[in-house]
Amino acid sequence: MAGVYLVDAGLPVLIPFMMLFLPFLDDSWKYPDFTLSPSSLAQWAAVALATAVLLWTRGSAEMFLNILLLTALPEEWFFRGYVQKQLGNSIEANLMATVLFAIVHWISRGSAVALLVVSPSLLFGYLYSRQKDIILVILLHAFSNLLFLVYLRQTFNNIGN
Numbered sequence: 001m002a003g004v005y006l007v008d009a010g011l012p013v014l015i016p017f018m019m020l021f022l023p024f025l026d027d028s029w030k031y032p033d034f035t036l037s038p039s040s041l042a043q044w045a046a047v048a049l050a051t052a053v054l055l056w057t058r059g060s061a062e063m064f065l066n067i068l069l070l071t072a073l074p075e076e077w078f079f080r081g082y083v084q085k086q087l088g089n090s091i092e093a094n095l096m097a098t099v100l101f102a103i104v105h106w107i108s109r110g111s112a113v114a115l116l117v118v119s120p121s122l123l124f125g126y127l128y129s130r131q132k133d134i135i136l137v138i139l140l141h142a143f144s145n146l147l148f149l150v151y152l153r154q155t156f157n158n159i160g161n
Contacts, residue, residue: 015108016074023082032081032134040133047139054146064146072142075101079121080128080137094125120144 023029034040055064079097087093098121106114120141128137 016070019074019078022078026082026086029082029086032077032085033128033132034135035131035133040131040136043131043133043136044139047136047143051139051143051146054143054150063149064142067145067149068138068142071145072138076124076128076134076138076141080125081134084125084128089129091129094122094129097125098122 051064055061079101083100084093084097087096098118101121102114102118105117124137124141127140128134131137
């Protein structure tokens, strides 16, 4: 029985690392796009400020770092920076990346979560294809997950009271 728990405990860490490093096995892959322009820096700062306000009022820095490093970074790196980019960064590529994103969430989290991630995935894919900025998409993904988890925590705390 102990081995089952060890494997289950390792998967949440193993999958993000696989998503980060699998693209490096493809010789045709190029690094995801990002922009260092004044407007992109302003967008990053806006997301960072919103995140800081949310963390200061409702969240925790540890939770945000876990979301950023174990969820948003590997997922966007793989699904936007690899899958969507390799498929041509088009509407069809965004749809395919979103379908794969939902399938991975369905396998790991169930059908309800798979349905919940479709709209954000389409939005992140659209932003990546328009802005060509993987950092912005990663930050937005982390912020949206943090916002959702803070909302869930607040909702369940109110139910318990």
